[in-house]
Amino acid sequence: MSPPGLASAVGTRALERLDASLGMQAKPATLACHHCGLPVSEPGRWTVSVEGRERETCCAGCQAVAAAITDSGLQDYYRARDLPAAPQSEPHDSSGRSALYDDPDVAARFVRTEAGLCETTLLVDGLRCGACSWLLEQALARAPGIVECSVNLASERTNLRWDPAQVRLSELIDTAGRFGFTLQPFDASQRETQLRESARTRLRRLFVAGIGMMQVMMYAFPAYIAAEGDIEPVYASLMRWASFFLTLPVVLYSASPIFRGAWLEWRRRSPGMDTPVAIGIGAAFAASVWATVNAHGEVWFDTVTMFVFLLLGARHLEWLARLRASRAIDALAAATPQSVLKVIDGAPPQTIAAARLQPGERFLVGTGEAVAVDAALSRSAGTFDVSLLTGESRPVNYAAGDRIPGGAINLGAPAEFTSLARQGDSTLSTITRLASRAAAARPPLLTFTETVARGFTIGLLVLAALVWLIWHQIDPAAAWPIAIAVLVVSCPCALSLATPAALAAASATALGRGMIATRGDALEAIAQSTDVVFDKTGTLTRGEPTVTGVALLGALDRAACLDMAAALEASSTHPLGRAIVAAARAEGRSHAVAASLSTVPGEGVEGLINGRSYRLGQARFAMSEAARALQAASCDPPEAADHDSLYSEVWLSQDGLPLARITLADTLRDEAPGVIAALRAAGLAVHLVSGDRGKVVHALADRLGIASRHPEASPANKLVFVQALQAQGRRVLAVGDGINDAPLLAGANVSIAMGCASTLARTSASVALLGNRLDDVTALRSLALRTRRITSQNLGWALAYNIVAIPAAAFGWIAPWVAALGMSASSILVAGNALRLLEYRRRSTRLSSEAG
């Protein structure tokens, strides 16, 4: 092992020097993975031969993908790409879930069949640049039976047509997997069609306005340069009529959303940005038509077309930001549960595809899991979180027999359900509701800017009317152009356009990095927070503990204890519970089955096995007072062997008497010290609260330098702690994970749930981090600060601009076309400024590969 490793390490250094001298690497000091660009921590371990040269990769996953690429003769990819590929954590597992998609019932949801060929659109994860889309196309096109394969880089989708007799969809998905791309079906839906339709319509309107503007300018140009009387009236009239015919479609077609918006604002009696704009366009156009027909007076066709074009351009920028946000939501919705635990009489429950579940069949849902389809509670009453569906943030109680909507999350004990509808009827509604909830959320900042915009608009309309009246006394001919200039020059765009665009762009950027803001005010609140409260397990630590020891205290042996504990934790989503189940499985024991399970958050779980009551959890929960006192006397603390390990322990008891003490180890996240230091450096107070034992918590807090630590805190205590901070006027950001933290996350001003968070935590937090990285917390905070800075810049600019421009227009110093130009330029400036928040994924990739 060691000599070849040494040899290739030497070869590696030579390559590294070569690469550095060719300027191929940003940081010559570390060796970058040939595939994904991340640093290689173990040179020589994972090498791959590309075009006859040994290259280093950072992990087995990247090695496998790079090998698949070169073995297929697609190594051109490495030459053509301009960004490193998506990092692979582990080699693609072809035995996995994709076989599910061959099921005709599952496939029926997203595969269309036509003339013996199947067709579907799939979401692609892992596309970075044009070369990636080429690679994926080539890889798929080489599969037998593929008729057509196109990859759309912009929407991150691929369209496949294949012959089902020659190849199965699962094989295509696995092929893509070998090349490092994840294909996910999603409900090829009206939503997508609508989005595409909307994108086309916007582009058409913009084009019609643009070409109209260019040509009308040409007709207007002679009138600008010619002296009075230079152009014969008949030619002037000809130009005007031509301008009229080209302006007509611009006003009627391109500007129709503006007029529709103004009409809606009028019906709601709340004038916004569209009202003055629509009046300005309408008045200028009407006056110009009047002048054209009567061959007398001034025309402003050029002003109208230019204004419409520039305004639509500014709004297009804003729309792009929203589009990216909703695309990311689609990808999220594709991750809703695809399998259910079906109950079969006289047999153990069986995992089947959710789409195969028929109405009337029964299935089990564990604590913290989502109900896959619309279903009725079979026996007991239960508590559910339906916030994903209705926006109702409080848990809702349902009685036995009540209809539970698909997507509701079970907060109570594991329960049995009878399905009422097929999955296809539930999932789509979840997708659309989630999307519309995100879009409809009104952060306080937006409500504020809208109120200001409304007052602004009303004031403006009154001012324009006054200006017209006054100028009518002074110079009747100048009254119209000046009033139009006043209407057109004013720019509430920083309020009505740029603030929503900034928020949408920021949340799209967050989504692109796997951070999902579930509330509109999340970023604002994060920027304002003064205190950060961390949970320990799964947050500062990896949250993937393993069982390191079982101290036997009763009659049962190790395997039996683990078996009992696993039965109690069978449906748990808590990391400790999962670790126990995994340990029991490794011992190879058949499963005992626990009945009437109930979870006491922060304490433990209890249930009946073979008619006897078992408890698993904290010492005070699992054991009676007397047994605990007895234990305290004889119990020796677990030895602190490994410096990197942090111990937890749970107790298993039978009827209050201890059976075993199970020790679990969890390790600190590598990025945790850096994140804590960065937060403290930014002037935030950092606190640590945990349900874990004092010793563990103090050891961790000492290593991280956190002074404020609160061990053995129950969920209620955590909430009290947060409320005490809030009572001192602090604004609390809570970072947590799992069921234990739900009250903490809900009670804080703003909350972040870490990746591998159970579904419950994901929806009760303001922001859910899908990626399992703690440094996302600091990334999110800097994004929030940037959003706030850009929003204030925009508001400041709008204030300065309007203070200067409106009086100037009212005094008649600004011609309507200058007003239109000024307003449009201001709109584009603020919208463009807002779009700076839209960090395209390629850039974040580069950043993270540099940082990593």
Added chain:
Amino acid sequence: MEALFLLIPLSVLIIAAATWLFLRMADQGQFEDLESPGHQIIADDDRPQAGPDLNRQ
């Protein structure tokens, strides 16, 4: 100067034709992905296909 009576209506017609052409192209979805087609044409693989067989083995 009388030519303007012909040229100006003609320019209006040409603009109309250009707009119609553009609308047709937009309907065909030609503007939806502006990046990957460029790569497709450059990176088109016209060498003999040795790769897939290697892969099969």
